[in-house]
Amino acid sequence: MEQGTEALKNVLAAMTSQALLEAFLVVAFAALVILAIQKVLPGIAARIGGKPRLYLLASVPLLRLVVIVVTIVVVVPILIEPSFENMVAVFGAVGLALGFAFKDYVSSLIAGLVVLYEMPYRPGDWIEVDGYYGEVRSIGTRAAEIVTPDDTVVVIPHGRLWTALIANGNDGSDDLMCVAEFHLAPGHDVGLVQARLRDAAFTSPFTKTHKPVIVVVAHRPWGLTYRVKAYPLEPRQQFQFISDLTARGDEVLSHLGVEWATVPLATNV
Structure with a gap:
């Protein structure tokens, strides 16, 4: 020494x-x-x-x-x-x-090198870490910055890579699946509702039409849940896209005369 x-x-x-x-x-x-x-x-x-x-x-x-x-x-x-x-x-x-x-700091620096090699997230990716969801704005040597839908900047140390679960919505691509949900009472034509919701999604100006549009149906104690899954043209349009899907789906269901389900507050939908 x-x-x-x-x-x-x-x-x-x-x-x-x-x-x-x-x-x-x-x-x-x-x-x-x-x-x-x-x-x-x-x-x-x-x-x-x-x-x-x-x-x-x-x-x-x-x-x-x-x-x-x-x-x-x-x-x-x-x-x-x-x-x-x-x-x-x-x-x-x-x-x-x-x-x-600088034990923790060095840990984050090393994790930063791992991030550049393994690329669990990149600038432009939409990720969720520790309950925070947003677009990766920048990746520094110690931490990444994400911008939430409410325009809040959250700094996430790369050290969280060792212990946290990281959900990545688009993983370096411009394909990000969005989901709009509709909760309906039973006693209607399921196939017809599926077809109309799918058609409504294809009419949205935000829909990436060369990607599949899927309508998934699930039984619930109080009725049926329809989940319309589709891709927006740009990941940054996801919230506009979900709003548009919801509005178009609501209009279609109103024309069909389908009743909405009453979902109990204690039920996890």
């Missing part, structure tokens, strides 16, 4: 003001590049739709990681002589300090 401390002192003592200035300039340039990536690419993605938008958003954290790694590779030889003893002294001391002082 004492030998490691002495070696670290020697490494730090060998640094010159010129080397520190060069390292600062490299880090400052890298920070500007990262800032440009985080501003320009999401701005371009906001003007386009479909899969190109998701690909652009997903490239932001990856490019940021590449810039950080390149910066470290450039800065370390500037500050210290890249010998084996110096590398062991510096990285050993840094690792020990981080391990004790």
Whole structure:
């Protein structure tokens, strides 16, 4: 331990003001590049739709990681002589300090690398973690930011990847299934209601018509539940889409004269 401390002192003592200035300039340039990536690419993605938008958003954290790694590779030889003893002294001391002082932070950083490799969520994905549902706005080195339907930003540390269940609605694609439910009293033509609800979904301007529209029926103690499952053109349109499906389905059912079910409050529908 004492030998490691002495070696670290020697490494730090060998640094010159010129080397520190060069390292600062490299880090400052890298920070500007990262800032440009985080501003320009999401701005371009906001003007386009479909899969190109998701690909652009997903490239932001990856490019940021590449810039950080390149910066470290450039800065370390500037500050210290890249010998084996110096590398062991510096990285050993840094690792020990981080391990004790920033245990949770380091855990989130490591989880952030896992996120970039396994991609359980990407910018543009709609995810639910610990009861919070929203679109992934950005992925940082320590945490991800999601924007909820109520326009609230929630910061989720990547460390939650180890313990939390993460539900991903579209998983890197522009296909996100939406469901509109209708609770009806028994005593009607089930096949006719299914067909009319399916037709109503296809008439919505938000429906992605090349994807299937499915109407699922389930018996309940108080009647039947119809669940219309379909895909909007864009995941961001999901709430408009569900509202439109509900309105169109309500109009169709009213024309058919079907009675609505009275659902008990204590019943889990």
